[in-house]
Amino acid sequence: MNTYQNLKVNIENGICTITINRPDKMNALNRETVQEIGAAVKEANENKSVSSMIITGEGAKAFAAGADIKEFMGLTKEQGMAMAKAGQDVFQSIEDCPKPVIAAVNGFALGGGCELAMACHLRIASENAKFGQPEVNLGLIPGYGGTQRLIRYVGRSKGLELMMTAEMINAHKALELGLVNYVVPQEELHAKCVGILNEIKTKSPFAVGAAIRAANAYDGVSPNPIYGAKGIGFETELAEFGKCFVSEEIKEGISAFLEKRKPNFN
Numbered sequence: 001m002n003t004y005q006n007l008k009v010n011i012e013n014g015i016c017t018i019t020i021n022r023p024d025k026m027n028a029l030n031r032e033t034v035q036e037i038g039a040a041v042k043e044a045n046e047n048k049s050v051s052s053m054i055i056t057g058e059g060a061k062a063f064a065a066g067a068d069i070k071e072f073m074g075l076t077k078e079q080g081m082a083m084a085k086a087g088q089d090v091f092q093s094i095e096d097c098p099k100p101v102i103a104a105v106n107g108f109a110l111g112g113g114c115e116l117a118m119a120c121h122l123r124i125a126s127e128n129a130k131f132g133q134p135e136v137n138l139g140l141i142p143g144y145g146g147t148q149r150l151i152r153y154v155g156r157s158k159g160l161e162l163m164m165t166a167e168m169i170n171a172h173k174a175l176e177l178g179l180v181n182y183v184v185p186q187e188e189l190h191a192k193c194v195g196i197l198n199e200i201k202t203k204s205p206f207a208v209g210a211a212i213r214a215a216n217a218y219d220g221v222s223p224n225p226i227y228g229a230k231g232i233g234f235e236t237e238l239a240e241f242g243k244c245f246v247s248e249e250i251k252e253g254i255s256a257f258l259e260k261r262k263p264n265f266n
């Protein structure tokens, strides 16, 4: 396993926990940390003994309080765009990961921290978690995919409000808006994530990856009453549905059902 300057990585029962380890800086995401998160997710995805991942922050205060503001000073337009592109690429690699990735949001998830949580497939928040896109306070906007993902989760109207006002919302509000899946006491956060991942582990890994790929292709197109289902999202669903029939796992899943036993996909 690689060693990282800003992360702690631990694998237990097939679950790789990636912990951002800059607690004295509220786990702020400097460039090196963003690159390391990308490398750690890639490494875990390539490791056959890993079935899923949890991304979290060290300590009880912050998941990640955003990009490292000190690194913004004096950037040119081109340097700003390059920084955003590097972040977007890493966060996209998390969203595209075929193994489930849960954000265990243990405190502040602001700016790039909120964007990181949104790039994960599910978000479980502790009761003290706070979410927000405060970039306009700095004269900036979200640049790691946040303008797009926030709107996907909470809708255009509320998403724009959060981006324009920089309002910080608590975990229960985030749950109400659909930004997080569950809110739990902080001491139960890791166990809740492990419980969900252990449940997913009993399912067909190929089908889980296919569901992620199809969901990621969502393009906002609804079935048309005259022309039927169209658009890249529906086309991807068709292709992924078809691919499931080529996988060995469907044979096990259907046989197990017919034989009235639990499937064994391992």
Ligand code: COA
Residues within 6 Å of the ligand: 024, 025, 026, 028, 029, 065, 066, 067, 068, 069, 070, 108, 110, 111, 112, 134, 135, 138, 140
């Ligand atoms: N970038 C760089 N450093 C950060 C940071 C960030 N995004 N967020 C926090 N830090 C640093 C602080 O500068 C401070 O460092 P210091 O001890 O060397 O001065 C340390 O983390 C602790 O933060 P502090 O502000 O003292 O803690 P707090 O409990 O009073 O407030 C926050 C916590 C999260 C509300 C506050 O730190 C904050 O607003 N952070 C910036 C959030 C933000 O705008 N994110 C978007 C960036 S694009």
